[in-house]
Amino acid sequence: MTPPSNDAPEESLGRFSRAADTASTEVIRTYSTSFGLATRLLGQRHRQHVRNIYAMVRIADEIVDGVAAQAGLDASAQTEALASYVAETHRSIRVGYSTDLVLHAFARTARECGIGEDLTQPFFDSMGADIADATDFTAYDAEAHERYVYGSAEVVGLMCLRVFLRDETRTEKEREILEHGARQLGAAFQNVNFLRDLADDTDRLQRGYLGESGRLSDADRDAWVRTISAQLDDARRSIPLLPKDARAAVRSAQALFESLTRRVAKTPAATLYERRVRVPDPIKALLAARSVLVTSLERAR
Structure with a gap:
């Protein structure tokens, strides 16, 4: 049983959001030393936002570029997995919250910086073409x-x-x-x-x-x-x-x-x-x- 938290609602959300940022940072650290180095050169006000973007697109790319297939998903199942990811991305942007840590971090960036479906949907369309x-x-x-x-x-x-x-x-x-x-x-x-x-x-x-x-x-x-x-x-x-x-x-x-x-x-x-x-x-x-x-x-x- 998970112990109860005494955090105020605002503090609980802040903790969750910090965990989401950490998850996105770990994605870029794991997948790209080059872009990881470049983000360290960004001003503090930009750095985490760009890491959140990278993490979202990296995971979408992995769905179509081999990870899902290695996990046993055929083309139809990969299409379904990508569609679910797209729907959750756009839902999280609308509401500002997701149970998926990377998408929660990305949604916060998207809402603060004005990133909408005019940019995310073309990206997902290209990812879908790879399946x-x-x-x-x-x-x-x-x-x-x-x-x-x-x-x-x-x-x-x-x-x-x-x-x-x-x-x-x-x-x-x-x-x-x-x-x-x-x-x-x-x-x-x-x-x-x-x-x-x-x-x-x-x-x-x-x-x-x-x-x-x-x-x-x-x-x-x-x-x-x-x-x-x-x-x-x-x-x-x-x-x-x-x-x-x-x-x-x-x-x-x-x-x-x-x-x-x-x-x-x-x-x-x-x-x-x-x-x-x-x-x-x-x-x-x-x-x-x-x-x-x-x-x-x-x-x-």
Whole structure:
């Protein structure tokens, strides 16, 4: 029997919410050293909100990218599990509470920062597109690729931007530039990861996110590297418009993916199907330190 609590209702909710934040922080710590490092560079007012976003999208991604299947769920059961997660996400945003700790944390972030179904539903639509019979190879044409990347990555950038701007004043033109930058950065991250994950996506997940022509050639890799580089250049131009306490983290993440892109560009396409390209931890730390230094020399906004 659970012992009774003497907490006042407000204190009990606060304790539960702190536990929810801890759960979200543990998700990012477990799944991504790179983004975990980047969030530590965020100002205190942004840090937990971005971790809460990451945790929500990470768990949704795990439903469709293998964890549910390894637990014995077939495609139909995975679809049902994702639908349940979507419904609980949107319900928790409406009411501000969930028994699911990660969704409770995300709901609090969404309500405070103005994140609604205009961003969450496209994300879940892309996740749903990943549920398929693994015996059938699924290839994405240009239109399907664009739609998938918008939902799976660009809207996540827009969610983070709503966190950064929730207490800020920007002109309509500045917001347009920032939103374009957030989308381009998200797209670049996703496209780099598609190149890094060619082996797993092709062999285990039976998906071809980068075209219908079969295995990528070195020329195909070069074309995607040019696309990614242009997206990263676009995103970089918007960083000075961010609040200063968000810039170092975004710069660090951008620098990491620029480094990854350079490494991918030097890796034969055939090798990308055999191993995952990564940036060594000491290089990640150096890129983060440089980002902090550059940001410290800028004026606040």
